[in-house]
Amino acid sequence: MSFLRTILAAGLTISASAAAAQTAGPNDGRLLASNCMQCHATNGQPRPGFSSLAGKSASEITGEMLEMARMTPGKEPEKDLMAVHARAYTRAEIDLIAKYLASK
Amino acid sequence: MDRRQFIASLAAGSAMGLTGLMPAFGAAIVNVVVVGGGMAGTTAAKYLKLWGAASGLDVRVTLIDANAAYVSCILSNKVLTGETTLAALTYRYTKLAGLGVTVVQGQVAAVDKANRVVRLADGRTYPYARLILAPGIDFDYSALTIAARGLTADQALAAVPHAWKAGPQTTELRRQLVALTNGNRVVMTIPAAPYRCPPGPYERACAIAGWLKANRPKSKLIVLDANAKIIAEPVNFGKAFSETYRTIIEYYPGVTLKGVTWDSATPKLKTVSLLDAGGAAVTMPAEVVNLIPPQKAGRVAIDTLGPTGLSANGRWALVDEISYESKVFPGIHVIGDAINSKQPKAGHIGNQEAKICADAILRLESGRAPYAAPVTNSACFTPITPTTATWLTAVYRYQTDIDPATGQSLGTKSMQMVSGNPVGVASETPTGASGDNADAMKKWFASLMVDTFG
Numbered sequence: 001m002s003f004l005r006t007i008l009a010a011g012l013t014i015s016a017s018a019a020a021a022q023t024a025g026p027n028d029g030r031l032l033a034s035n036c037m038q039c040h041a042t043n044g045q046p047r048p049g050f051s052s053l054a055g056k057s058a059s060e061i062t063g064e065m066l067e068m069a070r071m072t073p074g075k076e077p078e079k080d081l082m083a084v085h086a087r088a089y090t091r092a093e094i095d096l097i098a099k100y101l102a103s104k
Numbered sequence: 105m106d107r108r109q110f111i112a113s114l115a116a117g118s119a120m121g122l123t124g125l126m127p128a129f130g131a132a133i134v135n136v137v138v139v140g141g142g143m144a145g146t147t148a149a150k151y152l153k154l155w156g157a158a159s160g161l162d163v164r165v166t167l168i169d170a171n172a173a174y175v176s177c178i179l180s181n182k183v184l185t186g187e188t189t190l191a192a193l194t195y196r197y198t199k200l201a202g203l204g205v206t207v208v209q210g211q212v213a214a215v216d217k218a219n220r221v222v223r224l225a226d227g228r229t230y231p232y233a234r235l236i237l238a239p240g241i242d243f244d245y246s247a248l249t250i251a252a253r254g255l256t257a258d259q260a261l262a263a264v265p266h267a268w269k270a271g272p273q274t275t276e277l278r279r280q281l282v283a284l285t286n287g288n289r290v291v292m293t294i295p296a297a298p299y300r301c302p303p304g305p306y307e308r309a310c311a312i313a314g315w316l317k318a319n320r321p322k323s324k325l326i327v328l329d330a331n332a333k334i335i336a337e338p339v340n341f342g343k344a345f346s347e348t349y350r351t352i353i354e355y356y357p358g359v360t361l362k363g364v365t366w367d368s369a370t371p372k373l374k375t376v377s378l379l380d381a382g383g384a385a386v387t388m389p390a391e392v393v394n395l396i397p398p399q400k401a402g403r404v405a406i407d408t409l410g411p412t413g414l415s416a417n418g419r420w421a422l423v424d425e426i427s428y429e430s431k432v433f434p435g436i437h438v439i440g441d442a443i444n445s446k447q448p449k450a451g452h453i454g455n456q457e458a459k460i461c462a463d464a465i466l467r468l469e470s471g472r473a474p475y476a477a478p479v480t481n482s483a484c485f486t487p488i489t490p491t492t493a494t495w496l497t498a499v500y501r502y503q504t505d506i507d508p509a510t511g512q513s514l515g516t517k518s519m520q521m522v523s524g525n526p527v528g529v530a531s532e533t534p535t536g537a538s539g540d541n542a543d544a545m546k547k548w549f550a551s552l553m554v555d556t557f558g
Contacts, residue, residue, distance in 0.1 A: 027463060028475055030155070034459040035481050038452055039551045042154070047554070049547030079534040081497050085481055088499030088523040093479070 024092075029100030032093050035085075036101070044104050054104045061098035065089070131162040134469045137222050137232040139212055139404050141169030141197060143451035144440030145238030147458035147556050152465065153203040159466045166206040166230050167197065168222065174557070177301065178451055179487075179549055180270035181311035184278050187490055193270060195557040215408040217433055234465050236428075237409075237421070237438045238458070239402025241300050241449070243268070244419075248397065249363030249377070263371065264364050264395040267308075268300060280392045281315060287322040288391035291376050293361050295398040296330040298420075300441050300449045303336035303496055305329075305396055307486040310341070312394070313349035314489050325352050326388065328359040328378060330398075337486065337532040340494040344537065348488065357381060364393050401442035409433060420444035425519045426502055427464035427474040428457060437461050447500050447519050448530075453482040455556055478502045480519060482530070485545030488537035493545040498530040499523035 036044065036053060044053030053061065069086035071077050077087075089097070134156075138149045149167040156163030176193040183190055197207040210224040215235065222230045243266060252260040265273040265280070284290070290312060294305040309327050316323045327345075334341050334357075345353045358381030366374040372391040380386050400406065400419035409421050413432035421438035422431040425445065430436045439457045441449035447457070457480060464474035483497045501522045505514040524531050533541060 025472075025475075027155070027467075031460065031463045031475050032479060034151070034463075035456060035479060037459075037555045038455055038481075038483070039548060041551060042555050042558070047547070047551045049544060050551060079531060081483060081495060081531075081533075084497050084523045084531045085499055088479065088481075088501070 024096060029096035032089070033097045033100045036097070044101050053101045056102060058095070058098040058102040061101050062094055065094045065098070066091075069094075131160060132469075133162045133164060134234065134465075135230075135232050136163060136165050136234045136236065136465065137230045138165065138167045138236040138238060139169075139222065140238035140240060140402065140440070141167050141171070141174055141207075142238060142240050142440065142454070143556055144454035144458045145169070145236065146174065146197070146200060147455040148236050148238065148439060148462050149200055149205045150203060150556070151459050151462040153200075153205055155462060155466055159470060161466065161469055163466070163469075164206070165204070166208055166232075167200060168208045168210055168212060168224070168230065169197075170209070170211050172209050173197070175270040176451075176549075176553070177268070177270045177304075178484075178552075180267070180274055181304075181308050182487065183270070183274050184267065184281060184308075185311050185315045185490065186278070190270060190274060195553060197557070199558050212404050215404070215436075217408070217436070220435060233435065233469070235436045236458075236461060236465075237402075237405050237436065237442065238440045238454075239404040239442050240269070241399045241441050242402050242406070244398045244400050248361060248395075249365065250395070251363070252366045252368050252371075254368030259368075264374070264393040266396045267394060268304075268396050268399075277392075277394055281312065284316075284320050284323060284391060286320045288320065288372065289324050289326060289389065290316070290392040290394065291326045291328060291374075291388065291390040292394040293359075293376075293396055294327065294329040294331065295396055297335055298449060299396070299399045301484075302448050302450070303341070303484060303486045306334055306336060306341040306344075307488075308394070308396075309353060309355075310344050310349065310486075310488050313352040316352050317349065321351070323352070324354060325349075326390070327353060327355045328361060328376070329355065329357045330359060330361065332358050336530065337494060337496050340486075340488065340532050340536060344488050348537075361395075364390075364395060399441075401438075405438055405442045408436065409438070415444040424517075425457075425460075426476070426478065426517070427468065428461040429464070437465065445519060446521065447480060448482050448498075450482060450484060451556075452484060452552055453480055453500075455552065456480040476502075478519075483548065485541060485548050487542065487545065491539055491542055492537035493542040494537050495533045495541055495544070496530050497523070 039050045040053045041047045046052035065086045068083045138145045149165050152165045174195045182188040201207050213225045214223050220232050250260050265277045267273045267277040313325045345355050360379040362377040364376050374390050376388050405421045413430050421443050423438050423443050428437040428439050439461050440454035460478045480500045485493050485495045487493045498521050500519040505516045
C-alpha cells in the first residue's frame with residue numbers, strides 16, 4: 001500500500017479498522033478468530049451443532065460472514081446470534097479471521 | 105543454566121515433544137503463574153501453552169486453584185430443579201496438565217509483588233515473570249443483617265444460601281426447596297449490578313418458579329431486585345415473569361435489602377426486611393430465602409491490588425483491557441469477573457478475555473506491543489423452562505472512552521459494546537423461549553467447556 005493510500009485509508013475508515021489493516025501482524029488473525037472458538041472448537045474443527053470452520057477457503061468464510069452481516073435498506077436486519085456477531089467486525093477484521101481459519 | 109536445570113529442561117522438552125509443544129532450544133524462559141482455575145484462568149493457561157509453543161519463548165505455566173476440580177456455574181440452576189447434578193457439571197484439569205501446564209492445588213496466602221513470588225498457605229512458593237489473577241468473585245454481606253437466634257454468623261449465612269458459586273450452597277438450596285410445603289413462600293434477592301452473570305438471577309427465578317409450578321403450585325416466589333428493572337433480556341424474562349410464571353412470581357424492582365432474621369428453632373419462619381422502591385420499610389415472611397448478596401473481586405485480587413489498584417469503591421481490579429495488565433502494578437494481569445469493566449462478568453466472555461491476555465503476554469514478552477483493537481464476545485443461553493431456553497449476545501471492542509455528557513474523548517480506552525439492536529443494547533433472541541434454543545444451549549455449553557477445559 002502506498003503512503004498516500006495509507007493516509008487515505010486512515011482517513012476514510014474508523015480507527016479500529018485502520019488499526020487492524022495497517023498493523024496486521026502474524027497473530028492478529030489468530031487472536032480475532034479466537035472469538036469463534038468457544039462454539040466452533042479450539043481449532044475450528046466440527047462440533048455438534050456448529051459448522052466446521054477448518055477446511056474452508058478464506059473467500060468462503062469471508063462470504064459467509066458478509067452474508068450474515070448484510071443489512072438491506074428498508075428491511076428489518078437479521079437478529080440471529082451469528083448476525084449480531086458478524087456485524088460487529090470490520091471488513092479488514094473479517095479478512096484477517098478468514099485468512100487465519102483457512103490456514104487451519 | 106546449571107547442569108541440573110539443563111537436565112530438567114531436557115526432560116521437560118522430551119515430555120512436551122510428545123505433544124508437539126517443545127520450545128526452541130535456548131529460548132527465553134517466561135514463567136507465568138495463573139491464580140484461579142475457573143473459566144478465565146483455565147483458558148489463559150491453556151492458550152498460553154498452545155500459542156506459546158509457536159512464540160519463540162519457553163512459556164512455563166503454573167495454574168493454582170484451591171480446588172481439585174471446577175464446578176460449572178453455567179447450567180447449575182438445573183441442579184436446583186433436579187434436572188442435572190453437580191457431578192455432571194464438574195471439570196478436571198487433566199487435559200491442561202497434558203498440554204504441559206503445572207496444575208497446583210493450594211490456597212494463595214500472599215503475592216510478594218516486589219520479588220514477584222506467589223506464596224501458598226502451606227509455604228510453597230511460585231516465582232513469576234507475569235501473574236494472571238482470575239479469582240472470580242467474593243460476597244459482601246457488610247450492609248446486611250443476617251442473624252438467627254441459636255446460630256453463629258457463618259451458620260446463619262449458610263442457611264440463606266446464595267448458590268452463586270456452584271457447590272455445597274447449590275445442594276443446600278435444592279434441599280430447602282424440596283423441604284417446602286405447598287403454599288410456602290420463597291424469597292430471592294438480586295444485588296445491584298455489577299454482579300456475576302447479568303441474566304443469571306432472572307434465570308434462577310425461572311428455574312425456581314418452574315420447579316414450584318410443577319411441584320408446589322400454591323407456593324410463591326418473591327423476587328426482590330436491587331436494580332430498577334430487569335437488567336438482562338428484559339423482553340424474554342419480562343414475558344416469563346408475567347406470562348409463563350404469572351401464578352408463581354411476584355417481581356419487585358428498586359428494592360433495598362436490609363436483612364433476614366429468624367430463630368433457629370423455627371427455620372421456616374424467616375423475616376426479610378427491606379426498603380421498597382418508594383423507600384418505605386417493609387417486612388415479609390418467607391420459608392426459604394435465596395439471598396444473592398452484593399459482590400466484589402475475589403480475595404486474592406483485593407489483597408494483592410488494594411486499595412490503589414482497585415476501583416474507587418474497592419470492589420474491582422483496575423486493568424487496561426488491551427492486555428488486562430493492572431493499571432497500577434506491572435506484571436500482574438487480572439481477567440474474568442474480578443475486573444472493573446463494561447464487559448459482563450460471565451464465563452463465555454471470561455474465556456475470551458483470557459485469550460486476549462495470553463496473546464498480549466506473549467507479545468509483551470517478545471518485546472512487542474499488545475494487539476491494538478481486541479474484540480471480545482459474550483453469548484449466553486438461559487433456560488426458561490425445563491424444555492425451553494433463550495439467548496443473549498453482545499460484542500465488545502477496545503476503543504476510546506467518550507464522556508456521555510459532552511460527547512468528548514476522555515483520552516482513555518476500554519472494552520465497549522459495539523453490537524446490538526440498537527447498538528449498545530445486548531441482543532436477545534427474537535424468537536423467544538424455544539425448544540430449539542434449549543437444544544442449542546446444550547451444544548453451546550459442551551463446546552464452551554471443550555474450548556476451556558478440553
